[in-house]
Amino acid sequence: MATPEIEAARRGDALDVEETKRPFAEPTVAHYKPITDEEKGLDKSINRKLDFTVLLVLAIGFILCGIDKTNVGFVATSTFVQDANLDPDDIPNSLSLFSATYVPLQPIMVLLGRRIGPRIWLSCSLLSWGILSMAHAGIKNSGTLIALRLLLGAAESGFTQTAFYYMSTMYPKFSVGFRMGMFSGMYSIAGAFAGLIAYGLLKVESSALHGWQVVFLVEGGFTVFMAVVGWFVFPADISTAWFLNERERAHAVNRMGRDLADGQEEGNAGSRIAELKRDVVDVLKDWKKLLTIVCNITAVVPVTAFTTFLPLIVQAGMGYSGVEATLMSVPPFIVGTVGLIIIVYSSDYFHERSLHTVFGMLLGVIGCAVMAASSDPQLRYGFAHVCLAGVFVGGPLVAVWLSGNTPWKGARSFVLGLNGYANLAGVIAGQLFKTKYRPSYRFPLIVTIIMSVVGMAGFVFIRLMYMYENRKRRREISTWDEDRFEEEQNSTERRGDQRTTWIYGY
Numbered sequence: 001m002a003t004p005e006i007e008a009a010r011r012g013d014a015l016d017v018e019e020t021k022r023p024f025a026e027p028t029v030a031h032y033k034p035i036t037d038e039e040k041g042l043d044k045s046i047n048r049k050l051d052f053t054v055l056l057v058l059a060i061g062f063i064l065c066g067i068d069k070t071n072v073g074f075v076a077t078s079t080f081v082q083d084a085n086l087d088p089d090d091i092p093n094s095l096s097l098f099s100a101t102y103v104p105l106q107p108i109m110v111l112l113g114r115r116i117g118p119r120i121w122l123s124c125s126l127l128s129w130g131i132l133s134m135a136h137a138g139i140k141n142s143g144t145l146i147a148l149r150l151l152l153g154a155a156e157s158g159f160t161q162t163a164f165y166y167m168s169t170m171y172p173k174f175s176v177g178f179r180m181g182m183f184s185g186m187y188s189i190a191g192a193f194a195g196l197i198a199y200g201l202l203k204v205e206s207s208a209l210h211g212w213q214v215v216f217l218v219e220g221g222f223t224v225f226m227a228v229v230g231w232f233v234f235p236a237d238i239s240t241a242w243f244l245n246e247r248e249r250a251h252a253v254n255r256m257g258r259d260l261a262d263g264q265e266e267g268n269a270g271s272r273i274a275e276l277k278r279d280v281v282d283v284l285k286d287w288k289k290l291l292t293i294v295c296n297i298t299a300v301v302p303v304t305a306f307t308t309f310l311p312l313i314v315q316a317g318m319g320y321s322g323v324e325a326t327l328m329s330v331p332p333f334i335v336g337t338v339g340l341i342i343i344v345y346s347s348d349y350f351h352e353r354s355l356h357t358v359f360g361m362l363l364g365v366i367g368c369a370v371m372a373a374s375s376d377p378q379l380r381y382g383f384a385h386v387c388l389a390g391v392f393v394g395g396p397l398v399a400v401w402l403s404g405n406t407p408w409k410g411a412r413s414f415v416l417g418l419n420g421y422a423n424l425a426g427v428i429a430g431q432l433f434k435t436k437y438r439p440s441y442r443f444p445l446i447v448t449i450i451m452s453v454v455g456m457a458g459f460v461f462i463r464l465m466y467m468y469e470n471r472k473r474r475r476e477i478s479t480w481d482e483d484r485f486e487e488e489q490n491s492t493e494r495r496g497d498q499r500t501t502w503i504y505g506y
Contacts, residue, residue, distance in 0.1 A: 031351070031404075031505075032172035032259035042251045043175075049243045050170055055179055057226065057233045058163050061126055062186040064223040065156055067197070068133040069098065070307050071219060072149075074198035075212035083210055084139040088435050094149045095304070095430035099423055102153030106420025109158025110165060111276070114413040118166040119234035122159065123227050129155035130223030137213040161416040164399045168412065170238045170252070172259040173404040173505070174348050177397065181344025184396035185337045196330055260407045279410035282495065283418065289402060292462055293419050298455025299357065299394030300425035302364045302448050305433055306332075306388060328381070332388045339363070339389030344396055353401040354463040354506050356393065358456045363390025365452050372445035394455075395422070404505050408496040466506040473500050 034040045072080075076091045113121035132152045139145050163183060167176055201218055202211035209217075235241040238252045283289060310329045339360070347356040367387020371380045402419055406412040428451075432444040477485075477500055488499055497504065 031174050032255045034255075039251070039255075042248060043255070046244060046248050046252050047171070047175060049241075049248070051179070053233055053243050054170065054235070055167070055183065057230050058122070058167070059183050059186045061122070061223075061226055061230065062160065062163065062183055063189055064126070064130070064219070064226060065159055066186065066189075066307060067219050068129055068152070068223060069156060071133075071198065071215055072136075072145075073307075073310075075202065075215055078202045078212050079210065080212040083212070084145065085141050086139075086145060087142065090142050090145060092430045092434055094145055096427045097146055097149040098153040099426035099430070100153065101150050102157045102426070103421055103423045105154055105157040106161060106423070107414060107417030110161045110413050110417030110420065113158055113162035114165065114409070115272075117236055118162055119231070119236050121162055122166070122234060123231040125155060125159045125162075126223055126227035126230055129159075130220045130225075130227060133220030133223060134217050136216040136220070137209075158417065158420065161399070161420045162413075164396075164403065165413045165416050166234075168400070168403040168416075169256065169409070172255055173400065174351055176403075177348040177353075177400040178341075178345050180396035180400050181340055181347075181393075184392060184399075185340045185344075189333065189337050275410055278495075279408065279414050282408070282411045282498070283406075283415045286415075288462055288465055289405070289415055290418070291458060292398060292402060293415075293421060295455045295458035295462070296394060296398045296419060296422040297425050297428075298451040298458070299361055299391070299398065300422045301428055301432075301451055302368065302387065302391040303395065304423070304426040305429035305444070305448065306384075306391070310384070332384045335385040336388030336392050340392040340396075343390070343393045347397055351505065353397050353404075354459050357397045357401075358459050360390035360393025360397075361452050361456050361459075363387065365449050365456075367391075368445045368449045368452070372440075372442050372449065375440070398422070401505065405497055407502075411496065463506045466504040470503050473503065476500055 034043050072091055072094055080086070081088060081091070109121075129152055132148060132155055136145075136148055139148065164180060167179055167183065170176075171179055197219065198215050201215045204214045205211050235243075238244075238256065239249055241249060241252070244252060310332065343356050343360055347353055350356075364387050367383045367385070367390075370383035371387070374380050374383075399416060399419060402415050403412050406415050429444075432447055433441060434444075437443050480488075485501070488494070488501055491499065494500075496502065
């Protein structure tokens with residue numbers, strides 16, 4: 001039950017919210033900014049506690065998500081294909097099969113995650129896919145691999161986007177970008193850890209178990225353990241966070257209300273079905289957000305390609321062999337993590353999303369171009385680092401861009417769920433990086449470059465459209481009087497970012 005202090009914070013009584021807003025004639029992107037030294041101190045305390053509880057467990061969960069999703073690529077450098085009676089192309093096909101359930105279920109899973117509660121949903125997701133990952137140790141034929149990959153895709157579906165939504169309800173928008181980047185950076189860490197862990201576990205052979213079976217059992221078992229940890233650590237929402245004191249909880253609720261300014265959710269549409277329909281229609285009518293999601297597919301293609309196939313690319317065309325290729329795939333992922341953290345920190349600092357996303361994609365294009373054009377193994381391996389330094393940026397920045405421009409929680413959860421369709425990139429990557437293109441993988445790399453360039457152009461176009469919309473809104477409201485502002489504030493036809501007083505971030 002919420003205390004009187006938290007209820008006061010929700011109403012804005014803990015601070016006069018009106019004093020934190022600029023005049024309507026000078027609208028700006030709605031966001032929270034601490035005013036007093038006391039607020040700055042509370043912010044640091046709240047963020048630190050959130051970082052070392054919620055964010056930490058989510059980050060570890062996402063590492064495991066990446067490991068359990070891509071470990072088939074690492075064990076493929078061992079005797080897995082022969083022992084499990086598979087064909088060589090079963091490995092790239094398994095990535096597409098995973099996406100066949102993982103991608104379509106994203107919006108449904110995120111909406112369910114919001115209704116059931118992120119705490120329960122995220123913990124159960126970890127538990128289910130951990131068990132399925134362990135079951136991979138029993139693969140004996142292609143049919144078993146297909147079934148397990150389809151089920152694993154369904155179990156992991158919605159985890160990432162629900163985590164994004166969960167974080168967006170706890171951190172203000174220009175604090176959450178860095179956190180989403182740290183969270184998403186765990187996918188590149190997963191690539192590094194997966195390589196190191198697989199390198200060690202593949203050497204564990206016995207009369208009862210092959211090394212690849214040990215990989216699946218150990219990695220899946222740890223995911224099950226983290227599911228239990230998450231159940232006890234995740235709070236239902238920021239107002240009931242067990243690790244915050246009463247004063248911190250009140251301020252945490254208050255700052256999220258101020259972060260939304262005039263776009264916060266008010267009232268309801270009646271029944272849950274009516275609310276759901278309203279939120280879905282609002283998102284589907286917003287072509288700029290839908291185009292952002294389409295462009296994000298192009299940003300995610302190199303991520304899904306390299307996190308799964310980099311060990312095979314290193315093995316085939318960069319002068320390494322066997323499990324050594326698995327080990328040598330680790331450094332590029334470490335560079336990718338560092339690049340991601342730097343770029344998302346800069347994005348939060350400068351309150352800018354689109355150009356930072358384009359810059360990250362540009363690094364990916366440069367890296368892929370050199371790998372496609374060169375036959376020098378050392379040069380190709382070096383520019384794999386350049387490529388990964390930028391490609392991981394798109395996922396978190398697009399997610400925080402969408403959530404920051406979608407203040408209503410129902411619409412936000414749905415648009416983040418739709419953003420999960422960016423994982424269609426997994427289907428594309430799985431069909432591009434076939435064994436017939438070895439050792440150089442030149443054709444898949446060229447296609448990846450073309451898709452990235454198209455996506456970069458799309459993000460720049462969306463940025464220009466938001467700039468145009470903001471200028472139009474500023475011109476319109478510059479002539480309004482107080483009654484017109486009040487009418488807009490109380491409008492039931494326009495909600496959240498649909499209101500003319502809302503200014504988009506880009």
